[in-house]
Amino acid sequence: MKVYSGSEIRNVALVGHNDTGKTTIVSQLLFNSGGTTRLGRIEDGTTTTDFDQDEIERKHSISAAVAYAEWKNTKINLLDTPGFGIFLMETRSALRVADSAAVVVSGVTAVEVTTEKVWKYADEFELPRMIIINKMDRERASFSRTLEALQKKFGKNVVPIHLPIGEEKDFNGVIDLVSMKAYKYATDGSGKFDATDIPADMKSDADDWREKLIEKVAEGDDTLMERFFEQGGLSQEELIDGLKREIGHHQIFPVVLDSASHNIGGHPILDAIAALLPSPDEAKTIEGRNAKGEKITFERRAEAFPSALVFKTFSDPFSGRVSLFRVFSGTFKSDTSYWNTTKDHEERVGKLQLLQGKQQVPIPELRAGDIGAVAKLKDVHTGETLAAKDHPISLDHIRYPEPAISFAIEGKARGDEDKIGAALARIIEEDPTITFGRDEQTKEFLIGGQGQLHVEIVV
Ligand SMILES: Nc1nc2c(ncn2[C@@H]2O[C@H](COP(=O)(O)OP(=O)(O)O)[C@@H](O)[C@H]2O)c(=O)[nH]1
Numbered sequence: 001m002k003v004y005s006g007s008e009i010r011n012v013a014l015v016g017h018n019d020t021g022k023t024t025i026v027s028q029l030l031f032n033s034g035g036t037t038r039l040g041r042i043e044d045g046t047t048t049t050d051f052d053q054d055e056i057e058r059k060h061s062i063s064a065a066v067a068y069a070e071w072k073n074t075k076i077n078l079l080d081t082p083g084f085g086i087f088l089m090e091t092r093s094a095l096r097v098a099d100s101a102a103v104v105v106s107g108v109t110a111v112e113v114t115t116e117k118v119w120k121y122a123d124e125f126e127l128p129r130m131i132i133i134n135k136m137d138r139e140r141a142s143f144s145r146t147l148e149a150l151q152k153k154f155g156k157n158v159v160p161i162h163l164p165i166g167e168e169k170d171f172n173g174v175i176d177l178v179s180m181k182a183y184k185y186a187t188d189g190s191g192k193f194d195a196t197d198i199p200a201d202m203k204s205d206a207d208d209w210r211e212k213l214i215e216k217v218a219e220g221d222d223t224l225m226e227r228f229f230e231q232g233g234l235s236q237e238e239l240i241d242g243l244k245r246e247i248g249h250h251q252i253f254p255v256v257l258d259s260a261s262h263n264i265g266g267h268p269i270l271d272a273i274a275a276l277l278p279s280p281d282e283a284k285t286i287e288g289r290n291a292k293g294e295k296i297t298f299e300r301r302a303e304a305f306p307s308a309l310v311f312k313t314f315s316d317p318f319s320g321r322v323s324l325f326r327v328f329s330g331t332f333k334s335d336t337s338y339w340n341t342t343k344d345h346e347e348r349v350g351k352l353q354l355l356q357g358k359q360q361v362p363i364p365e366l367r368a369g370d371i372g373a374v375a376k377l378k379d380v381h382t383g384e385t386l387a388a389k390d391h392p393i394s395l396d397h398i399r400y401p402e403p404a405i406s407f408a409i410e411g412k413a414r415g416d417e418d419k420i421g422a423a424l425a426r427i428i429e430e431d432p433t434i435t436f437g438r439d440e441q442t443k444e445f446l447i448g449g450q451g452q453l454h455v456e457i458v459v
């Protein structure tokens with residue numbers, strides 16, 4: 001496995017309402033990039049990122065998961081997230097370590113409750129975003145209606161870079177308004193496609209949309225605007241550079257189209273992520289805190305002092321506790337000691353890995369910007385920072401909400417309280433939104449969480 005660095009990495013969190021196809025899209029992109037040998041399906045329990053037994057049985061993501069697609073010399077880290085209100089802390093956690101968000105909507109239902117929520121989160125984390133209109137194959141799916149709804153809610157910076165070829169059951173490909181190519185897909189789910197000229201009956205439509213895109217890009221920059229008027233347009237290079245810049249400044253939210261379950265539209269999405277979304281090294285510095293807790297900025301480069309934020313922890317039946325982290329600066333190496341700057345103690349880091357869902361891929365080192373995992377850390381939990389002992393910087397993690405609901409629990413036999421306490425301590429290590437305490441008056445043990453389903457699933 002190649003070790004990737006800054007400019008070759010994209011960290012994209014797929015966020016959106018439940019059931020819009022995020023988990024299926026991740027499986028589709030992995031399959032299309034050659035990272036998996038079959039198209040994982042929710043219905044068969046074979047997706048890469050819904051690997052937890054509860055997720056397979058319920059057919060819903062309840063926890064964030066990471067996978068990566070290697071595409072044209074770029075490593076695209078895909079953070080799949082839950083779309084259910086009660087699990088949105090996982091989604092926020094993933095956004096904290098992403099450099100961009102892919103907001104997924106269904107071409108049938110367009111903007112939903114969670115779409116608006118995750119949009120606000122992306123604002124809060126100042127993330128550039130792309131919008132994927134998925135399920136274009138579905139009955140009553142509509143590009144124009146969905147685009148209108150998106151623009152109404154999120155403004156005129158929502159700009160398509162794809163047009164659909166066919167709609168509903170006839171959806172069979174997309175026109176890419178940047179390359180001005182048509183990608184027509186096989187209908188067998190293989191993801192095989194032909195890159196052809198734009199069909200004659202769509203040419204004038206495509207020209208119009210491209211013109212709108214170019215104008216929007218030119219608007220963002222005075223010199224580009226001048227060039228636009230001088231030349232009557234922009235060169236391909238000016239368009240791509242300008243588009244990338246406008247996306248980076250939240251002036252354009254590019255819209256792409258997909259049918260993840262039918263595997264139509266995956267390749268141009270991979271292209272757009274690699275070509276247009278920001279890499280981790282776009283910003284040169286990063287904010288953190290020094291040993292006194294004061295805010296500082298420091299360099300992100302792979303050669304800088306190391307810092308990594310643990311944004312998730314889960315239990316694996318074989319490896320035990322696995323900590324997922326993003327390297328924000330410097331380089332982390334396997335079998336090396338680092339400093340837990342949140343708790344002020346040394347921590348031995350064993351074998352570093354990349355995660356493809358639950359599958360672990362060994363890697364000798366992880367460089368600034370990348371996301372990886374390590375098993376069996378002794379005392380490091382979600383939200384804590386690993387850094388160098390002589391340069392103990394720490395990174396802020398998201399704040400967790402107060403529990404929305406709590407239940408009293410009791411053991412069956414005397415003395416069970418100890419066992420319950422130990423089990424809950426383990427759960428809280430993985431999910432800090434679960435709380436546990438004792439009501440002083442009733443002496444009952446109380447367990448708190450974000451909702452009944454949340455507490456049921458984790459306990
Ligand atoms: N028709 C159709 N169904 C899809 C598509 N993408 C996903 N699905 C189905 O929609 C359901 C939800 O998909 P899932 O990936 O779990 O959505 P998530 O909740 O956003 O992660 C599953 O039954 C998928 O098989 C699509 O493009 N077209």
Ligand SMILES: [Mg+2]
Nearest residue numbers: 022023060061
């Ligand atoms: Mg999902």
